[in-house]
Amino acid sequence: MAVALVMVLVVAVSLLFHVVSPWRSTPIASNWGFIDGTLGLTFAVTTAGFVAVVLFMAYCLYRSQHTEGRRAEYEPENQKLEAWLGGLTTLGVIALLAPGLVVWDQFIHAPKEATEIEAFGVQWNWSFRLPGADGKLGSSDVRYIDGDNPLGVSPADPKSMDDIIVVNGELHLPVDKPVKVLLRSADVLHDFYIPQIRAKMDLVPGMVSYLWFTPTKVGEYDILCAAYCGIGHPQMRGKLFIDTQADYEKWLSSQQTFLEMRKAQRQSRHEARSQ
Template identity: 65%
Template sequence: MAVALILVLVAIGSVVFHLVSPWWWTPIASNWRYIDNTIIITFWITGAVFVAVVLFMAYCIYRFRHQSGRQAHYEPENKRLEWWLTVVTGLGVAAMLAPGLFVWRQFITVPDDATDIEVFGQQWQWSFRLPGADGRLATSDTRLISPDNPLGLNKEDPKSHDDVVIEGGELHLPVGKPVKALLRSADVLHNFYVPEFRAKMDLVPGQISYIWFTPTRTGEYEILCAELCGVGHPQMRGKVIVQEASDYQAWLQDQASRSFARLAPASN
């Protein structure tokens, strides 16, 4: 009886803790509310299964507790029960996967009007590259990295001259404009994560991965590395500042001194 009661209290306590818990996600600041909805659906499904299983265990412990003279009934298999368990489990897994597949399709389908930017990770700092007046990013290669070319831009690419290079600084973005972030790593595996944006993706050495999102709220948000990348991993932090379009354009004009042509005069 005591064990059955404890299990019931565990089930009830888990539900109550979930409903009143102060540890919840940060307020969203991008278009990826779909991800929040998917997590909530998963919580409801897995939570319902958890409560059902725990309560069923409590019932079985109480209903089939030891009693003098009672003998166990041996039943090696039950085809009907097996079919029910298979069907219910399959439907539950499908219910959890289906929303995620729809969201994943949206996650990898970049809008045509998205602006390309670059996020560059290395032990243990974030750097960024924004398109200049031509609105296009130049090609790059980690083998081209040097003191005057920290992101490895291709000096032979004419589009590189006006690219804005921000080394270890702040990433500024305009509110309400979709952005495609190209992700590169100079050394080991990193992960670009802004909790308020809900979007995150690995930076894999030798590859260019990407995510896209639309900032929906102005403000300052912390950039975290969500992949263990060495002893300095906890200090690998940055900042993204989402601004109104006019403020962003004014900031971008002030970044003319950070153009790649000025940082690496030899590229002219």
């Protein structure tokens, strides 16, 4: 009897903790409310299962407590009970999996009007590349990476010359404009994650992965690496700034293109040799 009461108390305290707990998801700042909805549904289904199982066990302990003269009845099969358990379990699994598959289908199909940008991960910092006046990113390859070309942008591709190169870990994007983020790694497995955006994806060396989202709230947000990538992993942080269109264009105009970066590097080397 005491154990049954403890189990009921565990259920009550668990539900109360969820209601009064101050720990909640960070306020969303993108179009991925579908992900929050799916997580909420998953939490509801698993909570219902937890409550039902624990309370059923408490009920069984209460009903089956020892009573002088009472004998247990052995029932090896109960098709009605098995049908109920099988049906409820099937419904629970469908409720857990089906919404996730729907959201995943949306997650991997970026809208055609999304602007392609690039996030580049290396132990232990983030760099970014945005399209220039032509609206297209040039080609890139890790074989081109050196001290003068940290992102491995192809110097032979004319479309690369006006690409905007950002190496200080700060990414600016305009609000309410969808973006497709191409993800590349120079060394090990990283993971691009912005909690308020609700989007995350691995950066796998040797391949280009991607994610997409539409920023919906002006503000400043942390860019994290969600895959352990070595001793400097906790310090691998960047910043995402969601700007109004005017602020974004002002920031963009102050950034250096790939061509300008190469000219500045050549000028710097020339001045160093002249001294």
